[in-house]
Amino acid sequence: MATLTYMPTDHVPVLLAELVALTDPRPGELAVDCTFGGGGHARAVAARLGPTGTLICIDRDPSAAERYREAEPELACQSRFVRGEFSAVLADLADEGVRPDVIYMDLGVSSMQIDAMERGFSYSYDAPLDMRMDPEQRLSAREVVNEWPQDRIAAILREYGEERHARAIAREIVARRPLETTAELVEAIRDAVPPAYRFGRGHPAKRTFQAIRIAVNEELRALQDALPRAWEMLAPGGRLAAISFHSLEDRTVKRFFADKARGCTCPPELPVCVCGREPEAELVTRRAVAPTPEELERNPRASSAHLRVARKLETNVEGA
Ligand SMILES: C[S@@+](CC[C@H](N)C(=O)[O-])C[C@H]1O[C@@H](n2cnc3c(N)ncnc32)[C@H](O)[C@@H]1O
Known part of the structure; x- marks a missing residue:
């Protein structure tokens, strides 16, 4: 490892x-x-x-x-x-x-896990899209972000992230494929959400990262x-x-x-x-x-x- x-x-x-x-x-x-x-x-x-x-x-x-x-x-x-x-x-x-x-x-x-930068759990560090708790499992954030249909991404952002800009973020992710890193994902999220949300309380990528992590690890x-x-x-x-x-x-x-x-x-x-x-x-x-x-x-x-x-x-x- x-x-x-x-x-x-x-x-x-x-x-x-x-x-x-x-x-x-x-x-x-x-x-x-x-x-x-x-x-x-x-x-x-x-x-x-x-x-x-x-x-x-x-x-x-x-x-x-x-x-x-x-x-x-x-x-x-x-x-x-x-x-x-x-x-x-x-x-x-x-x-x-x-x-x-x-x-x-x-x-x-x-x-x-969050602080192990290379594992891609955190929006604060640039790393490959991963987020697997078990590194031997097949599904990773890379596959969710690059291969899942837009509607399915929007659904997990809404359900697991309670993200009110789920549709806009999912659309932006799909438009920017392929995405390889957490920094690219953060960038897509920032560009998808309104400025008030981008600069508001809490990191704009927090809910999306949580949702993708919950989905990746079921x-x-x-x-x-x-x-x-x-x-x-x-x-x-x-x-x-x-x-x-x-x-x-x-x-x-x-x-x-x-x-x-x-x-x-x-x-x-x-x-x-x-x-x-x-x-x-x-x-x-x-x-x-x-x-x-x-x-x-x-x-x-x-x-x-x-x-x-x-x-x-x-x-x-x-x-x-
Ligand atoms: C919040 S941490 C637990 C911290 C721990 N109670 C302590 O005091 O250090 C959650 C841990 O559970 C593991 N985990 C989460 N879901 C799991 C699952 N479905 N099966 C096995 N391990 C899981 C994660 O890998 C992580 O190490």
């Missing part, structure tokens, strides 16, 4: 104290960190699990595997690392009969696939947590948890319940937990973070 250039920033774990307090990992338990990154959450969770506990760490990025190798001697519990896309790895772990007490995911990209699909798998394999009494950075992700988690926490769905006019449905989950967080102003001051990258946690009820679980 090519040597990567890093700016001198490390990933600061987001909502760390809140994640640990609300998932409450206990000595001897088994936990799964679906998004190891730089291991910030993993270190704190491992400290709670202690020497009799186990932490399985997952990440699709080989640089996270390197970080794990460095961190492993410092983790206070037994641990192992599995490289891969977390929804697929969870399926394999479930097949192995793994029944975690805690599963958590801290979604999106790490600061190390981030929503991974989350949608992972939630039911994680829930099913969780031990009775187990806790599932997700930190999301995008309203679509947060909505996905919120709806999933709400569905699991729902009891009887019979119409109110029925005198007795005929559906027999009972809640499977207790919502540990009724509302999403957001960073405190102190955390935001220390770490502005936490600004859109939302944490939700649900506990799998011990009754109502088959075989429990």
Whole structure:
């Protein structure tokens, strides 16, 4: 693998104290960190699990595997690392009969990924269009930008980027093909949007870059696939947590948890319940937990973070 250039920033774990307090990992338990990154959450969770506990760490990025190798001697519990896309790895772990007490995911990209200039995640550095978390995967930003139809690009900019100038940006991208670098993409975006947006609050390319990254890494699909798998394999009494950075992700988690926490769905006019449905989950967080102003001051990258946690009820679980 090519040597990567890093700016001198490390990933600061987001909502760390809140994640640990609300998932409450206990000595001897088994936990799964679906998004190891730089291991910030993993270190704190491992400290709670202690020497009799186990932490399985997952990440699709080989640089996270390197970080794990460095961190492993410092983790206070037994641990192992599995490289891969977390929804697929969870399926394999479930097949192995793994029944975690805690599963958590801290979604999106790490600061190390954004700051590794050559990887093309950032609009601030000129680099080849890439944005793959897993450099072995086929689809990259280059293909999205140069090969996808204009309508499909506009749709992801709208949906994943909530970009109000999606149509104009998509049109400009298609008109300028081929685009090879992030700087060329930034230039196309700047020229597509009105001057007030170009010089307004926030970088004009921020939403487009976010949208393309989410599409390249199929981030929503991974989350949608992972939630039911994680829930099913969780031990009775187990806790599932997700930190999301995008309203679509947060909505996905919120709806999933709400569905699991729902009891009887019979119409109110029925005198007795005929559906027999009972809640499977207790919502540990009724509302999403957001960073405190102190955390935001220390770490502005936490600004859109939302944490939700649900506990799998011990009754109502088959075989429990
Ligand atoms: C926000 S960072 C996690 C940071 C970590 N919690 C820490 O404290 O350092 C997200 C990490 O999850 C990984 N990731 C994102 N989506 C993934 C997926 N579907 N499967 C596996 N890894 C994923 C990324 O490669 C990245 O390293």
